[in-house]
Amino acid sequence: MKIREKASLLPQEAEVYENLTARENILYYGQIYGSPNGEIVQRTEELIDMIGLRGRENDVTKEFSGGMKRKVLVARTLVMDPDLIFLDEPTTGIDILGARTVRNLIKKLSKELHKTIILTTHDLAEVEELCDRVGIIVKGKLAAIGTPDELEEKFQKAGIEDVFIGLTTGEGVLEEDQHFPKKKRSLVSRLLKRSEGN
Amino acid sequence: MKTFKQIQALVKQELRSATRARYVILSFVLGPLFMWGIQGGIQALMGFMITSSQQTETLYVANYDLGNSRSDFAPFSNLGELFIQSLNTSSQSPDSLLEGATINTDTYSSWEYSELIELINNPQKADEATPLVIIPKNFTDVYLAYNSSLNHTISPVVELYTLPSGLIGSSVIEAAVTMTAKSLFTKVIVEKDVTVSTKMITFPGEEEAVSGFGIGFIGMISIMVAVMVPSSFVSTSFAGEREKKTMESLLALPISRFNILFSKLLAGMVLVGIFTVMNIIGLLGFSAIIGSIKNDSYSSVFSIEPSVDMLVLTTLMMLLSAFIAMGIGISLASLSKDVRSAESMYTFTMMFPAIGVGMIGMIGGLPEQTFGGIGLLFYLIPWTHSTALLSKGLYPQTYASSTLTGSIPLDLVLHFGYLLFLIFACLFVASKVFEREGILT
Structure with missing residues (x-):
C-alpha cells in the first residue's frame, strides 16, 4: 500500500470512465489517494492546463478521441504527483498529434520535474527520444541495460534498434555484459551460446 | 479518515456513473412506477372482465x-x-x-x-x-x-x-x-x-393459511423485483469495469480490495434504497388506482390498504433481499468476462428461486404449508425468509400455528437473523472472489 501511495501506474489498456467528465476522472483518482480536497482541485486544474484539455474539461469523456482519452489517463496518473511513474505503452493506439503531446509531457516530467519514469514501449524511436537509460527485454528476460550510448558502444551498433535486433537474433552481440550480476550474466551467456550454436 | 474519504469518493463515482447511464433511471426510478401502473391496469382490466363476465x-x-x-x-x-x-x-x-x-x-x-x-x-x-x-x-x-x-x-x-x-x-x-x-x-x-x-383449502391437508390477496401480491412483486433489479448495476459495476478496462488502474491505487468491494456495494444499496422508495410510491399509486374503480365488490377483493406496518416490513424485506442478491451477484460477476455474461448468469441463477418463492407468497402460504415437510427445503433459498418475515410480521395470529421455533417472535428473530448471516456470508465469499482480481493480468 505504501508503494502504491508513492508510485503511479498507467496500464497499456487502461480506459477512462466514460460517463464522467475529464475533470471528474482526474479528481476521482486524486480523492482515492486521500489528499485534501483543495489540493486535489488545484492539482487537477494544473494538469488540465498541462495536458491541453482546457475547454473540454467538463465534457463527458465518452465523446473524446483516443488521443484525448490518453491525455486524461496521463493526467489521472499524475494527479497525486508521484515520485515513480510506470507508463505501459502510453502512446500506443493514438494519433500522431496525441502521441507527440504525450511524449512532450513525458519529457517535461522527466527533465523539468525530475520524475522517475519507467516507460515500456515497442517504439525504439521513442526510446531514443525520451529515455536516459534503456533496458532491453528478450524472451521475458532483461538482456541489456544502460544508457543508449553505452549500449551502442557495448554492442558495437549504430542505434538502439540495431542493439535490440542483435540481442533478439544473437547477431554480433558481445559475450559478456558487465552490468549484470553473475546469475543474469549466465543467462545471457547461455542465450548467446545457444544462438552461436545455431 | 482517509479510508472514509476513499469510500466516499468511490461511492460518489459509482452513483455518478450510474445516474448518467440510462439503465439506472429506467430500472430504479421509472421501472417500479411502470410496473405498478401496468399491474394496476391489468387488475382494472381483470375487474372489468370479471364484472362483465357471463360465466x-x-x-x-x-x-x-x-x-x-x-x-x-x-x-x-x-x-x-x-x-x-x-x-x-x-x-x-x-x-x-x-x-x-x-x-x-x-x-x-x-x-x-x-x-x-x-x-x-x-x-x-x-x-x-x-x-x-x-x-x-x-x-x-x-x-x-x-x-x-x-x-x-x-x-x-x-x-x-x-x-x-x-x-x-x-x-x-x-x-x-x-x-x-x-x-x-x-x-x-x-x-x-x-x-x-x-x-x-390447501392440499395435502396442511393447515390453511390466511392472508389477504394484497399482502401476497405485494410479497411476490417485492421479492421478485428486489432480487432482479440489482442485476444491471452489479454486472456493470464489476464485470463492466473489467470489460471497460478500468479495473486494472483501480487496483493499482492505494485502496484495499475490500474497500473497493464495500464501496460498490454501498453505492448499490443507495440505488436499491431509491428503488424501494419508488416501489412504495408505486404501491400506493396502485392501491389508489384499484380503490378508485367504481365497483365496491371488485375493489373490496383486490384493493390493497397499505398500513405503516406493511410499508415498513416491505421496505425491510426488499432491502435485505436486495443486499443478499447483490452479494451473490458480485461473486457471479467476478467469474464473468463481460457484462452480458454476468447478467445472464445472474438472471439464470436468481430468477427461478425468486419466482418460486414469490408464487408461494402470492397464494398466502408458507412453504411447509404448501408442500409439507419437504417445503422446509425452501428455507435454503434466502428470500423465503423474507416472505416469511413479511407474512408472520403482519399476520402473527394467522401463522401462529405454523411456527418453526414455537413462537412468532422467535420465528421473526430467526428469519431476520438468517438474512443478516447470509448477508455477511455473501460479503465474505464475494470479497474472496474479488481478491482474485489481479493487477496487470
Whole structure:
C-alpha cells in the first residue's frame, strides 16, 4: 500500500470512465489517494492546463478521441504527483498529434520535474527520444541495460534498434555484459551460446 | 479518515456513473412506477372482465341456523335466512361480483356439518362443493348475545370454504351482502359484528393459511423485483469495469480490495434504497388506482390498504433481499468476462428461486404449508425468509400455528437473523472472489 501511495501506474489498456467528465476522472483518482480536497482541485486544474484539455474539461469523456482519452489517463496518473511513474505503452493506439503531446509531457516530467519514469514501449524511436537509460527485454528476460550510448558502444551498433535486433537474433552481440550480476550474466551467456550454436 | 474519504469518493463515482447511464433511471426510478401502473391496469382490466363476465359460479350454502330462541327479540327470527336473502339479491345485481352466480341452498341442505367438512377435505371432491358457506346453528343466538353483551367477546361466525382458484372470497361475500342490504340490521351484521371466516383449502391437508390477496401480491412483486433489479448495476459495476478496462488502474491505487468491494456495494444499496422508495410510491399509486374503480365488490377483493406496518416490513424485506442478491451477484460477476455474461448468469441463477418463492407468497402460504415437510427445503433459498418475515410480521395470529421455533417472535428473530448471516456470508465469499482480481493480468 505504501508503494502504491508513492508510485503511479498507467496500464497499456487502461480506459477512462466514460460517463464522467475529464475533470471528474482526474479528481476521482486524486480523492482515492486521500489528499485534501483543495489540493486535489488545484492539482487537477494544473494538469488540465498541462495536458491541453482546457475547454473540454467538463465534457463527458465518452465523446473524446483516443488521443484525448490518453491525455486524461496521463493526467489521472499524475494527479497525486508521484515520485515513480510506470507508463505501459502510453502512446500506443493514438494519433500522431496525441502521441507527440504525450511524449512532450513525458519529457517535461522527466527533465523539468525530475520524475522517475519507467516507460515500456515497442517504439525504439521513442526510446531514443525520451529515455536516459534503456533496458532491453528478450524472451521475458532483461538482456541489456544502460544508457543508449553505452549500449551502442557495448554492442558495437549504430542505434538502439540495431542493439535490440542483435540481442533478439544473437547477431554480433558481445559475450559478456558487465552490468549484470553473475546469475543474469549466465543467462545471457547461455542465450548467446545457444544462438552461436545455431 | 482517509479510508472514509476513499469510500466516499468511490461511492460518489459509482452513483455518478450510474445516474448518467440510462439503465439506472429506467430500472430504479421509472421501472417500479411502470410496473405498478401496468399491474394496476391489468387488475382494472381483470375487474372489468370479471364484472362483465357471463360465466357464473355456484355458491353453495348450508344454513344450520336454528333461529332466535329468545322470545325478547321477536323480529329477528333467523338471521341465517336473512344472510342468504342478501346473497340472492346481490347475485341479481349488475354491479355485484356475485352477478350471475347461482346461490344453491338445496344441494347440501340435508347434510350434516361433519359430512360437509369431510367432503371439502377430500382432494378429489372438494371442488364439487366449493365455494361453500356454512351458517352455524347458533348464528342468530350468538349475534343477539353479542349485541346485548357489554364485552362483545363472541361474535357470530359464517364459515366460507373456497379453493385457491376460487373467485368468491370473504370480501366478496361481505361486499355482496353489504351492498344489497336494505335494512340497517343486515348492514350492521356484515360491517361490524359478523366474522366471515375464510378457510383456504390447501392440499395435502396442511393447515390453511390466511392472508389477504394484497399482502401476497405485494410479497411476490417485492421479492421478485428486489432480487432482479440489482442485476444491471452489479454486472456493470464489476464485470463492466473489467470489460471497460478500468479495473486494472483501480487496483493499482492505494485502496484495499475490500474497500473497493464495500464501496460498490454501498453505492448499490443507495440505488436499491431509491428503488424501494419508488416501489412504495408505486404501491400506493396502485392501491389508489384499484380503490378508485367504481365497483365496491371488485375493489373490496383486490384493493390493497397499505398500513405503516406493511410499508415498513416491505421496505425491510426488499432491502435485505436486495443486499443478499447483490452479494451473490458480485461473486457471479467476478467469474464473468463481460457484462452480458454476468447478467445472464445472474438472471439464470436468481430468477427461478425468486419466482418460486414469490408464487408461494402470492397464494398466502408458507412453504411447509404448501408442500409439507419437504417445503422446509425452501428455507435454503434466502428470500423465503423474507416472505416469511413479511407474512408472520403482519399476520402473527394467522401463522401462529405454523411456527418453526414455537413462537412468532422467535420465528421473526430467526428469519431476520438468517438474512443478516447470509448477508455477511455473501460479503465474505464475494470479497474472496474479488481478491482474485489481479493487477496487470
